[in-house]
Amino acid sequence: DTAVSQTPKYLVTQMGNDKSIKCEQNLGHDTMYWYKQDSKKFLKIMFSYNNKELIINETVPNRFSPKSPDKAHLNLHINSLELGDSAVYFCASSQGPETDTEAFFGQGTRLTVV
Amino acid sequence: EDQVTQSPEALRLQEGESSSLNCSYTVSGLRGLFWYRQDPGKGPEFLFTLYSAGEEKEKERLKATLTKKESFLHITAPKPEDSATYLCAVSYNKLIFGAGTRLAVHP
Numbered sequence: 001d002t003a004v005s006q007t008p009k010y011l012v013t014q015m016g017n018d019k020s021i022k023c024e025q026n027l028g029h030d031t032m033y034w035y036k037q038d039s040k041k042f043l044k045i046m047f048s049y050n051n052k053e054l055i056i057n058e059t060v061p062n063r064f065s066p067k068s069p070d071k072a073h074l075n076l077h078i079n080s081l082e083l084g085d086s087a088v089y090f091c092a093s094s095q096g097p098e099t100d101t102e103a104f105f106g107q108g109t110r111l112t113v114v
Numbered sequence: 115e116d117q118v119t120q121s122p123e124a125l126r127l128q129e130g131e132s133s134s135l136n137c138s139y140t141v142s143g144l145r146g147l148f149w150y151r152q153d154p155g156k157g158p159e160f161l162f163t164l165y166s167a168g169e170e171k172e173k174e175r176l177k178a179t180l181t182k183k184e185s186f187l188h189i190t191a192p193k194p195e196d197s198a199t200y201l202c203a204v205s206y207n208k209l210i211f212g213a214g215t216r217l218a219v220h221p
Contacts, residue, residue, distance in 0.1 A: 004157070043158070043201065043211040056208055090157050100146035100165065100205055105157030 003027050006091050006106035013081055014114055021076045021109045023091030031055075032074040033092040033103065034066060043090070049074055050097040081113045117141075120202050120212035127219050130191045135215045137202030138184040147185050149178050150201040152214065158201055161187075192219045 004025045013019050025032060033056075034046040047066045048056035054066070063079045074091060088110050092103040121136045137147070146165050150158035162171045164180035171178050175196065177188040187200055199214040 040213060041199065042213050043203075045208050048208070058208075092157070098145070100163070102148060102160040102163055103209070104160065107155070107157050 004091055004093055004104050004106040006089075006109050008109060009107060010110050010112075012112045012114065015081055015083060017081050018077070018079045019081060019111070020078070021089055021091075021111075023074045023076070023106060025072055025091075025093040025104070027093055027104060029093040029095050029104075030071055031094045031097045032068065032071070033094075034074065034076050035090040035092060035105075037088040037090060037108070039087070047074075047076075048097065055097055078111075081111075083113050086111055086113045118202060118204050118210050118212040120200075120215050122215060123213070124216040125218070127189075127192055127217070129193055129219055129221050132188070132190045132192070134189070135187040135200055135217070136184060137187070137212055139202075139204045139210075140183075141204045141206055141210065143206045145205045147180055148203040148205065148209070149176075149185070149187055150203065152199045152201055161200075189217070192217075194219050194221055 006023045031050045033048045035043050037043045046060050049068045051071050052068045065077045068074045088108045090108045091106040094101045094103045118139045146163050149161040152158045162178040167182045169180050175190050179186045197219045199216045201214045203209045203211045
């Protein structure tokens with residue numbers, strides 16, 4: 001069983017399109033995250049949800065909108081995609097919002113905007 | 115500005131050749147330091163958490179240590195399957211990741 005699963009694994013789309021990435025965790029964790037890994041391999045947090053409530057919202061364009069229908073799911077919707085949005089997006093989860101507990105990551109979604 | 119710097123960027127070792135990876139940080143109010151392993155095309159996989167200076171943790175050929183300003187990941191007698199990118203992350207109110215060290219172990 002995959003602990004944190006994301007779909008799709010690859011996403012190629014044209015500039016200006018709207019797309020969504022879905023994430024589900026079966027670990028019973030309360031906190032979920034979206035991270036972006038750029039071409040230089042830096043992982044940066046974008047959003048964090050605890051029990052469906054947004055607790056971290058980094059400086060991310062408002063074209064990015066996370067949605068958590070329940071604590072096992074955290075989706076990422078991106079409007080009006082731009083070339084600079086091309087990156088690998090990782091979903092992760094942890095037991096709680098305290099940052100001293102380990103996070104479990106999905107396999108990533110490679111987004112390519114052309 | 116809070117920063118996490120990992121060195122070297124890349125490291126090539128022969129099988130059995132021990133070495134260390136470094137993670138230095140400038141974060142006030144550190145809550146923990148994490149080491150993750152990332153294989154190509156996959157998400158980071160948790161290895162260790164260290165909470166206080168002087169703490170050490172071991173797992174197979176890996177040993178992580180922590181001082182007040184840096185952490186080391188020691189790899190003893192590495193095997194080709196240890197080849198991966200090793201990421202360090204520090205936490206205070208969020209996780210800040212370093213850029214990683216790409217390790218290649220050749221037979």
